[in-house]
Amino acid sequence: MKKIKNNFTEKLIINKYFKTLSLNKKGTFNFENDAAYLNIPYKNCKFAVTTDAILENIDFFKNDNPKSIAQKITTVNLSDLYAMGAIPHSYLLNLCLPSYINNDWLKSFCNYLKKLQLKYNFYLLGGDLSKSDNLIISSTFFGYINKNINVYQNKVNLDDDIWVSGNIGESKIGLEIIRKNITVDKNLREYFINKYLYPKPCKLGPNLALYSSSIIDVSDGFIGDLKKMLNDKYGASISLNKIPLSIKAKKLIFDLKKIKLEHVLNSGDDYSLIIVSNKKYRKKIKNIANKNKVKISRVGKVVLEKGVQFDSYINNNIIKEYDHFS
Amino acid sequence: MKKIKNNFTEKLIINKYFKTLSLNKKGTFNFENDAAYLNIPYKNCKFAVTTDAILENIDFFKNDNPKSIAQKITTVNLSDLYAMGAIPHSYLLNLCLPSYINNDWLKSFCNYLKKLQLKYNFYLLGGDLSKSDNLIISSTFFGYINKNINVYQNKVNLDDDIWVSGNIGESKIGLEIIRKNITVDKNLREYFINKYLYPKPCKLGPNLALYSSSIIDVSDGFIGDLKKMLNDKYGASISLNKIPLSIKAKKLIFDLKKIKLEHVLNSGDDYSLIIVSNKKYRKKIKNIANKNKVKISRVGKVVLEKGVQFDSYINNNIIKEYDHFS
Numbered sequence: 001m002k003k004i005k006n007n008f009t010e011k012l013i014i015n016k017y018f019k020t021l022s023l024n025k026k027g028t029f030n031f032e033n034d035a036a037y038l039n040i041p042y043k044n045c046k047f048a049v050t051t052d053a054i055l056e057n058i059d060f061f062k063n064d065n066p067k068s069i070a071q072k073i074t075t076v077n078l079s080d081l082y083a084m085g086a087i088p089h090s091y092l093l094n095l096c097l098p099s100y101i102n103n104d105w106l107k108s109f110c111n112y113l114k115k116l117q118l119k120y121n122f123y124l125l126g127g128d129l130s131k132s133d134n135l136i137i138s139s140t141f142f143g144y145i146n147k148n149i150n151v152y153q154n155k156v157n158l159d160d161d162i163w164v165s166g167n168i169g170e171s172k173i174g175l176e177i178i179r180k181n182i183t184v185d186k187n188l189r190e191y192f193i194n195k196y197l198y199p200k201p202c203k204l205g206p207n208l209a210l211y212s213s214s215i216i217d218v219s220d221g222f223i224g225d226l227k228k229m230l231n232d233k234y235g236a237s238i239s240l241n242k243i244p245l246s247i248k249a250k251k252l253i254f255d256l257k258k259i260k261l262e263h264v265l266n267s268g269d270d271y272s273l274i275i276v277s278n279k280k281y282r283k284k285i286k287n288i289a290n291k292n293k294v295k296i297s298r299v300g301k302v303v304l305e306k307g308v309q310f311d312s313y314i315n316n317n318i319i320k321e322y323d324h325f326s
Numbered sequence: 327m328k329k330i331k332n333n334f335t336e337k338l339i340i341n342k343y344f345k346t347l348s349l350n351k352k353g354t355f356n357f358e359n360d361a362a363y364l365n366i367p368y369k370n371c372k373f374a375v376t377t378d379a380i381l382e383n384i385d386f387f388k389n390d391n392p393k394s395i396a397q398k399i400t401t402v403n404l405s406d407l408y409a410m411g412a413i414p415h416s417y418l419l420n421l422c423l424p425s426y427i428n429n430d431w432l433k434s435f436c437n438y439l440k441k442l443q444l445k446y447n448f449y450l451l452g453g454d455l456s457k458s459d460n461l462i463i464s465s466t467f468f469g470y471i472n473k474n475i476n477v478y479q480n481k482v483n484l485d486d487d488i489w490v491s492g493n494i495g496e497s498k499i500g501l502e503i504i505r506k507n508i509t510v511d512k513n514l515r516e517y518f519i520n521k522y523l524y525p526k527p528c529k530l531g532p533n534l535a536l537y538s539s540s541i542i543d544v545s546d547g548f549i550g551d552l553k554k555m556l557n558d559k560y561g562a563s564i565s566l567n568k569i570p571l572s573i574k575a576k577k578l579i580f581d582l583k584k585i586k587l588e589h590v591l592n593s594g595d596d597y598s599l600i601i602v603s604n605k606k607y608r609k610k611i612k613n614i615a616n617k618n619k620v621k622i623s624r625v626g627k628v629v630l631e632k633g634v635q636f637d638s639y640i641n642n643n644i645i646k647e648y649d650h651f652s
Contacts, residue, residue, distance in 0.1 A: 037410075096381065
């Protein structure tokens with residue numbers, strides 16, 4: 001829906017970079033209208049919508065690869081859709097561009113977006129361009145879900161299983177390595193920084209929607225997001241040794257002691273899903289994860305006593321949540 | 327869809343200010359989920375979506391009244407929806423807030439949004455909060471329209487009538503008075519600054535959709551937006567004395583010569599609609615405008631010779647378009 005100003009620069013940006021992202025869908029009007037139409041793909045569906053912004057110096061560093069920034073704005077939003085049980089459909093892009101953004105940057109950014117669009121099957125509806133001092137990208141994503149299904153984030157029942165997809169802490173370790181300039185060997189360094197720069201969403205949400213009490217994506221650390229699910233009504237009992245950590249993460253945390261486990265549990269945009277589910281679906285959930293080739297770990301259960309309790313020692317002073325707004 | 331971080335500040339902002347804007351609609355989950363569901367209100371409808379951002383120092387001044395900023399983010403988006411023939415439904419809000427934003431500011435901003443929501447009948451679905459150096463507000467609006475109607479912005483036919491709603495240039499004159507500190511008497515000053523600070527969208531679009539070749543809202547000046555409609559295929563012949571100007575604007579332009587007519591035609595966010603329509607609908611369009619108590623003026627017609635031609639002298643050197651991106 002970007003209004004095409006008859007100015008070479010803006011028209012050029014849209015024609016050269018953004019039109020290709022619409023995948024020739026009819027309702028986008030090739031970005032020549034200020035708004036786009038969104039046709040409902042299936043009769044029994046409703047739309048899920050989510051919006052998120054990422055900002056220079058907060059969610060990424062100034063000179064980060066535009067591919068990484070494209071990955072992040074996509075993942076943060078896709079992850080929200082998947083956690084709502086929705087399948088991606090389309091998106092809008094609001095770019096606030098500082099003067100250092102050049103053609104090469106835009107080309108790389110858009111090419112990578114295109115790659116992600118084809119991978120996850122969604123297209124660009126339109127957007128808006130503005131000039132600004134810092135790079136800020138906000139985006140609204142649309143997904144669809146059967147109109148009778150509601151996936152909640154904070155409705156859990158006593159004795160429900162608590163599951164986690166993928167591995168925890170990979171992205172956080174990458175960020176710690178960059179920020180604190182932690183010396184680790186080249187392979188480990190590259191592995192974790194790559195996890196930080198290119199976080200991936202977990203697609204299991206739509207498959208698990210029918211068998212879950214609640215689903216949330218880990219975007220502020222495992223403990224913080226789990227607490228949101230418990231909603232001050234219940235607590236969680238967690239087996240520390242069931243928390244899924246990669247072999248590389250275990251090496252850095254337990255062998256080399258370069259990273260604290262508490263940090264990894266308390267912050268980081270992992271985009272793993274935490275799934276809280278009735279015990280009767282235990283087999284079903286494992287089967288769905290296996291079928292989709294996604295690692296899934298049962299880490300604990302919902303209990304009466306409030307708070308998140310671990311079965312092993314952990315420094316409780318550090319168990320607090322990261323907040324991007326404070 | 328704002329994720330509620332367990333931090334007092336962000337939770338407070340959402341609970342205190344934003345929850346009331348959801349008007350208790352079910353799909354919003356009271357902002358406790360990261361995404362919201364959007365139910366389709368009527369079977370024969372499709373959604374229109376538009377997104378726009380407004381930025382400190384570009385679209386408003388740092389110390390502008392939060393009510394004015396609420397009006398602007400609403401009008402810029404509603405205007406796009408109306409120009410697409412769509413009726414407002416709901417919206418998402420992305421706020422990038424600098425440290426000077428306090429409770430009073432948020433209260434005033436949200437109260438005014440609520441007032442506009444009730445006036446134009448739409449509600450908040452969710453949003454996202456971030457910290458930033460400058461105030462940046464981006465928003466995505468949803469409207470609905472009969473699924474068989476498409477309103478274009480740049481498909482016009484030879485000999486079509488060209489109409490304009492409301493008056494042209496009011497907001498631009500207000501901005502010139504502020505920026506160039508033009509000395510005018512207090513009443514005129516207040517009148518025009520108010521027009522700049524509180525621009526209103528024109529609701530005629532949905533009523534005129536069936537009788538229009540194209541509709542656009544004037545957000546970059548009458549000439550520039552008209553040129554977009556002509557799409558380099560046709561031209562427009564315009565009667566300068568038919569251009570709708572308020573008595574106060576005429577006084578400033580022609581009597582006091584404080585403002586140049588060319589400036590008023592070439593830039594400014596008036597949010598008037600330009601409607602291009604077959605001659606056979608002339609009576610229909612007048613009737614619809616009268617019924618809705620909206621001033622409408624037939625200012626010219628679509629001609630073969632490209633460009634925008636006026637029947638009276640105008641300094642053609644100044645006939646160029648404002649571009650917010652250059």
